[in-house]
Amino acid sequence: MSRRTSRNARRVVLLAAIVLALILVAGASRWGVSDTRGDCPRGRALVADALGLDFPNPGLDSFLVETLEKAGYIVDYVNGTGVDLELYRRLTDYDVVILRVHGGKGEVKLPDGRVAVVNGLFTGLPWDDRYQELMWKWLAAKATPYHDPDKAYLAVLPGFFAKEMQGRFCPGSVVVVASCFSLYTYEIPVALAQRGLGMYIGWTGPVTVQEIDEGLRMLVDLVYNKGLNWTEAAIEVGKKLGTNEYNSTLYAVILSRQS
Template sequence: MAGIAVAVIALTLYAVVQYELPHGEPPTPNVAGAGKALIADSLGIDFPNSKLLSRVTSILKDAGFKVDVVMGRDVNMSLYERLTNYQVVLLRIHGGKASYVTASGEVKIINGLFTGVPWSDEFEELKKEWLGTRARPYHNPNEAYLALLPKFFLEKLSGYFPPNSTVVVASCYSLITPDIAKSMGAHGLRYFVGWEGPVTVEHMDKAVVKLFEYRFEEGLSWPEAVEEVNNELGPDPLKNEYLRIVSFK
């Protein structure tokens, strides 16, 4: 499946799926992270796109953000733990999904986000704790990477995101279940943007650039920007997948 990044959640076209977080003591947001943005690109190991990185970096800087760009193997577990240090995050990565059978015999789907770190036996403990797993990109099953599971984002993220924070996951399957998004929402995330199923790299990259242009150059809200991207580009021409957005309040 050449040109496919792995990723998962299906949401109604153009609609914002909204979740209410549990009531209780309100979290303390990471105010220091306001005005900071992260672009993390491990997909560039297989599908580099320097023009996208330059364009999105320029858009964010023009909007007043301090931008950190992290590439390749440096997109690691430690970086994911520190996503809460940023108000805007773009993860250009592989994503994946798998099915498993519960003790009661129910078949469930779980999704994960790839790091750029090659799989090693030292990560076996993460598998036992359902924090991470070995994952292989569809286009090259001979390679194996560490991928992080929903429980990791719930238990290992450091503190809380800044107010009105957004994570854009440019991968397949980041929204095939809501679990990763909800895990970040529990840490104060406002918006999670991604794709439910598989998406071609070409369409995904084009959509990402358009998304940031609509949001920061045209001044649209994140939900409005997602809608405009879908209106302009339509679904992925090969995979029929639309960009989706989940919000938390």
């Protein structure tokens, strides 16, 4: 077995382990809210691109929107500063959510000496001191993209999804987060699962813009043009892209009990 083939095999094994892990977590939780939605399915999809502020790819955005429309969805396309707090609060309005955004991680030393690891998703909003209250509540953070340390954006943390989101997802809903570190911890997908999300797809570590865009296009094409389901498509993307130069990025799918 070649080194690349071995890495791909490990990727698939890890994928299965991650899927199983969240199924167990979600199945053991008590949400206290019925999973039945009278208005489901809604047939709405969201394509949100804040990464385009720094790395525009209008061809990819057009492909995503057109492919979803051909599949029968009513598609909302939001870019730039339109990717804001209110949009993140209302992700439950959609059956399919595709986020092309910056992502990051951080480590915070707690008073007892332990180190807490957290990850977050950027909005398209430039940082402003009026967001400090959200920061003190551990709902948001001031975030700097790796390519430009002079820039700062508002990023949302897992606590934002747990405390600020409104409504519930329809059963079987999918969120694809095309960003670095979107699966660095399970906290964001677990928070979304508590709102009824069926599937979460993301990257566990650093990834280049080229890899993000190639993987996203391939994933959507496999689902809507080649007839694979989301799990099959994510595994196939993982096989084709392999492990990147950082040797830490894996394409993965997480399922909740809604799937």
